[in-house]
Amino acid sequence: xxxxxxxxxxxxxxxxxxxxxxxxxxxxxxxxxxxxxxxxxxxxxxxxxxxxxxxxxxxxxxxxxxxxxxxxxxxxxxxxxxxxxxxxxxxxxxxxxxxxxxxxxxxxxxxxxxxxxxxxxxxxxxxxxxxxxxxxxxxxxxxxxxxxxxxxxxxxxxxxxxxxxxxxxxxxxxxxxxxxxxxxxxxxxxxxxxxxxxxxxxxxxxxxxxxxxxxxxxxxxxxxxxxxxxxxxxxxxxxxxxxxxxxxxxxxxxxxxxxxxxxxxxxxxxxxxxxxxxxxxxxxxxxxxxxxxxxxxxxxxxxxxxx
Amino acid sequence: xxxxxxxxxxxxxxxxxxxxxxxxxxxxxxxxxxxxxxxxxxxxxxxxxxxxxxxxxxxxxxxxxxxxxxxxxxxxxxxxxxxxxxxxxxxxxxxxxxxxxxxxxxxxxxxxxxxxxxxxxxxxxxxxxxxxxxxxxxxxxxxxxxxxxxxxxxxxxxxxxxxxxxxxxxxxxxxxxxxxxxxxxxxxxxxxxxxxxxxxxxxxxxxxxxxxxxxxxxxxxxxxxxxxxxxxxxxxxxxxxxxxxxxxxxxxxxxxxxxxxxxxxxxxxxxxxxxxxxxxxxxxxxxxxxxxxxxxxxxxxxxxxxxxxxxxxxxxxxxxxxxxxxxxxxxxxxxxxx
Numbered sequence: 001x002x003x004x005x006x007x008x009x010x011x012x013x014x015x016x017x018x019x020x021x022x023x024x025x026x027x028x029x030x031x032x033x034x035x036x037x038x039x040x041x042x043x044x045x046x047x048x049x050x051x052x053x054x055x056x057x058x059x060x061x062x063x064x065x066x067x068x069x070x071x072x073x074x075x076x077x078x079x080x081x082x083x084x085x086x087x088x089x090x091x092x093x094x095x096x097x098x099x100x101x102x103x104x105x106x107x108x109x110x111x112x113x114x115x116x117x118x119x120x121x122x123x124x125x126x127x128x129x130x131x132x133x134x135x136x137x138x139x140x141x142x143x144x145x146x147x148x149x150x151x152x153x154x155x156x157x158x159x160x161x162x163x164x165x166x167x168x169x170x171x172x173x174x175x176x177x178x179x180x181x182x183x184x185x186x187x188x189x190x191x192x193x194x195x196x197x198x199x200x201x202x203x204x205x206x207x208x209x210x211x212x213x214x215x216x217x218x219x220x221x222x223x224x225x226x227x228x229x230x231x232x233x234x235x236x237x238x239x240x241x242x243x244x245x246x247x248x249x250x251x252x253x254x255x256x257x258x259x260x261x262x263x264x265x266x267x268x269x270x271x272x273x274x275x276x277x278x279x280x281x282x283x284x285x286x287x288x289x290x291x292x293x294x295x296x297x298x299x300x301x302x303x304x305x306x307x
Numbered sequence: 308x309x310x311x312x313x314x315x316x317x318x319x320x321x322x323x324x325x326x327x328x329x330x331x332x333x334x335x336x337x338x339x340x341x342x343x344x345x346x347x348x349x350x351x352x353x354x355x356x357x358x359x360x361x362x363x364x365x366x367x368x369x370x371x372x373x374x375x376x377x378x379x380x381x382x383x384x385x386x387x388x389x390x391x392x393x394x395x396x397x398x399x400x401x402x403x404x405x406x407x408x409x410x411x412x413x414x415x416x417x418x419x420x421x422x423x424x425x426x427x428x429x430x431x432x433x434x435x436x437x438x439x440x441x442x443x444x445x446x447x448x449x450x451x452x453x454x455x456x457x458x459x460x461x462x463x464x465x466x467x468x469x470x471x472x473x474x475x476x477x478x479x480x481x482x483x484x485x486x487x488x489x490x491x492x493x494x495x496x497x498x499x500x501x502x503x504x505x506x507x508x509x510x511x512x513x514x515x516x517x518x519x520x521x522x523x524x525x526x527x528x529x530x531x532x533x534x535x536x537x538x539x540x541x542x543x544x545x546x547x548x549x550x551x552x553x554x555x556x557x558x559x560x561x562x563x564x565x566x567x568x569x570x571x572x573x574x575x576x577x578x579x580x581x582x583x584x585x586x587x588x589x590x591x592x593x594x595x596x597x598x599x600x601x602x603x604x605x606x607x608x609x610x611x612x613x614x615x616x617x618x619x620x621x622x623x624x625x626x627x628x629x630x631x632x633x634x635x636x637x638x639x640x641x642x643x644x645x
Contacts, residue, residue, distance in 0.1 A: 027446060027449060027451065028451070030446055031446055031447075031451060031457060034443060034446075034457075034461065035457065035460060035461075037518070038460055038461050038463065038464060038518065038522070039460060040479070040486060041464075041472070041475040041476060041478075041479050041518065042463070042464075042475065044475070044478065044479065044486050045474070045475045045478065048478060056484065057483075057484060060486075060489060061478070061479075061481075061484055061485065061486045061489065062486055103369065103370035103373070104370070106365075106366040106367065106369075106370070107366060107367040107370045107371070109363075109366050110363035110364070110365075110366030110367035111363070111366075111367050114359045114362065114363035114366070115359055116358065116359045116360035116363060117360070119363075122367065122371065125371075125374065125375075125379070126367075126370075126371070126374060129374055129378045131575055131628060131632050132378055132382065132625070132628070133575075133578060133579035133601070133621075133624055133625060133628050134579060134581075135579060135581070135600075135601055135604045135605065135620075135621045135624050135625075136381075136382055136385055136621045136622065136624060136625040136628075137377070137378065137381035137382055137385060137621075138605070138608070138621075139385055139388055139608050139614050139617060139618050139621065140380075140381040140382075140384035140385045140388065141377065141381050142609075143384075143388075143399070143614075144381070144384075147398060176373075176377075177377065179373065180373045180374060180376070180377035180378060181377070181378070183370045183373060183374055184374065184378075187370070211362070212359065212362040212363060212366075213362075213365075216366070237466055240468070241467070241468030241469070241470075241471075242468075242582075243468065243469060243470050243581075243582035243585070243586075244581055244582060244605070247585070247605075247609070248605075248608075248609055261468050261470040261471075261582075264468075264470050264471070264474070264586075265470050265473075265585060265586055265589075266589075269589060274477070276478050276481070276484075279474045279477070279478070280474065280475070280478060282474070283470075283471045283474040283475060284471075286468065286470070286471055287467050287468065287471045290466050290467065290468070291463070291466065291467070293466075294463065294466035295459070298458075298459045298462070301462075301466060302458075302462060302526050305462075305465060305523050305526060306526050306527055306530060
């Protein structure tokens with residue numbers, strides 16, 4: 001039975017019936033209800049971010065502001081505060097994402113498609129890294145970077161060069177840490193893909209005398225393209241959204257190396273209470289890169305979370 | 308998680324059929340070159356240097372070293388720190404090691420309270436998330452229009468940072484102007500101080516986290532539902548089973564592997580949840596009823612500089628993580644249905 005046949009046979013079973021069935025109407029009502037549930041916090045945030053202080057108190061939270069209550073001031077303030085953090089986040093997120101994908105791919109190749117004794121033990125150590133709670137490592141890691149390998153100090157000759165700035169040392173520390181904690185999941189994703197590659201093809205190439213390196217570059221790498229998309233999309237959102245390492249490795253939100261999530265966590269805490277329009281605008285600005293990536297590549301992202 | 312299952316399977320194969328796998332390893336394509344060598348020692352050495360083990364090293368050795376240092380090295384170091392009395396801003400002293408910090412942690416009322424909250428969050432969050440995710444998946448599986456768009460929107464919260472969603476929910480739960488109080492107000496209830504009242508704060512946190520994670524459960528369950536052959540739906544209908552009974556008796560039991568994987572992921576998340584709570588409460592200290600081990604640990608370390616004490620809590624948390632992961636791996640290892 002082909003997939004198409006399965007579809008038609010299925011439509012009778014999974015769907016109650018066609019036409020004006022009250023069950024169908026109930027089903028769609030439930031789906032719309034869920035839609036409202038999942039969108040409500042985001043929609044409320046969006047309309048609130050566009051309101052003046054007066055309109056926030058006077059109008060309902062989910063109602064868009066009227067003409068007199070509309071302002072872009074919060075967005076301007078939030079953008080002003082966050083731009084620095086967004087640049088920093090991009091500076092460590094992009095290289096860390098790419099390195100994770102490269103290391104994940106090579107490690108999965110060396111541990112899945114090349115056969116050698118004891119590889120499963122090494123592989124288990126890779127995979128187990130996914131489950132380690134960051135709390136179990138942040139004290140040593142923050143001590144390591146601040147007391148033992150302080151890259152800002154160690155690389156100080158570099159900071160005299162044009163373009164480079166001292167706080168890039170901290171960004172480099174963040175990048176390396178993120179790579180270390182991104183490799184396990186990247187390896188797992190690539191491994192799941194590599195197990196679907198036919199072993200006959202690799203065996204044939206090997207009998208033809210192709211070396212391990214040649215097989216990787218000629219066969220495995222071209223076949224990995226879809227998985228590279230998944231890993232890059234998934235890791236980008238993970239690293240961009242991450243907070244605990246930023247909080248513990250960067251001294252404070254006012255530090256020049258502060259990431260976007262770190263600045264966002266402390267924004268809008270004015271003495272006169274919480275400035276919600278500013279907070280909402282900042283939250284949306286910080287989320288824009290991940291929302292864009294997510295909407296454009298939903299399938300890749302879904303595959304990343306499912307595995 | 309499905310990949311993890313296959314990993315366990317290969318472990319099984321390796322453990323049970325050691326002879327087989329050895330044969331495969333030496334047969335790995337290099338024997339042709341290896342057998343050409345004349346002397347026995349030389350051929351062994353040569354085989355070693357041209358073996359797939361050595362040749363595969365450039366591919367995994369660097370990432371392995373990075374993980375070894377930053378993951379396993381860090382955990383080991385964390386354990387050593389937990390045996391010291393390290394506090395404050397000076398360097399640690401490693402000459403007086405004992406388990407004093409564990410005794411202190413396990414008898415401290417704050418740790419016991421946080422442990423209780425952690426368990427409540429773990430169980431409540433996991434159960435509600437699974438039920439909601441399954442419900443949404445079943446609805447989406449019934450041949451609806453715009454399924455792709457709906458799925459994209461239901462999963463959207465999962466793409467947002469906890470700091471972002473924490474800000475959103477702080478506004479949702481606002482006492483005077485929040486949408487949640489406006490909603491319960493329709494039924495003549497409230498307003499409640501969701502974030503500030505220790506009695507209800509954990510429920511509020513669970514609700515917000517379910518909002519963010521149920522999309523993940525939905526994706527996992529939807530994939531599993533799609534894997535169930537259609538004739539099973541058909542057969543159940545021919546038998547005259549009601550829709551409810553059909554799902555309960557025929558479909559749900561087949562979702563067990565998906566449920567187990569999702570449960571493990573959700574439980575692991577509940578153990579380490581920190582960022583969302585930090586954003587929601589605007590700092591290291593959540594409202595009393597929502598202080599879990601993960602937030603307690605970070606607060607002790609980075610606000611109070613009690614490094615050794617917080618490392619001990621971190622190790623307790625790590626052991627709890629193992630407590631979740633070990634039964635899962637054992638279940639996968641034992642189960643013959645893999």
